[in-house]
Amino acid sequence: MQTLSASNAKREFGEMLISIQKSPVSVTRNGKPIAVVLSDSDYKQLKIQALQAALIEGENSADIVDFSIQDIKNQLNNGNI
Numbered sequence: 144m145q146t147l148s149a150s151n152a153k154r155e156f157g158e159m160l161i162s163i164q165k166s167p168v169s170v171t172r173n174g175k176p177i178a179v180v181l182s183d184s185d186y187k188q189l190k191i192q193a194l195q196a197a198l199i200e201g202e203n204s205a206d207i208v209d210f211s212i213q214d215i216k217n218q219l220n221n222g223n224i
Contacts, residue, residue, distance in 0.1 A: 144169050149177065 145162055146169040152159055159180060162168050167181040181189075 144179075146171060146176075148172070152180070 144167055147155065147159060149170055149172045152168070152170045159168055163180050163182045163185075167179050167185060169176055170178040170180060
């Protein structure tokens with residue numbers, strides 16, 4: 144992963160946007176990591192992975208008696224979640 148100081152990231156913002164299409168870029172300040180900049184597609188993939196992990200955890204939970212996607216949708220529509 145490429146690493147840029149915050150000042151270089153600011154100065155080379157356009158180039159950084161091109162770089163993140165290939166792989167995330169770490170941004171540091173005073174030599175300490177403060178952020179990671181990634182492409183929209185990488186971000187969406189991370190969100191999907193997190194949602195899949197949460198669904199699996201929910202399905203495996205002992206607290207769930209009847210797990211139904213339709214029940215969840217109904218609760219969302221009714222503002223209960």
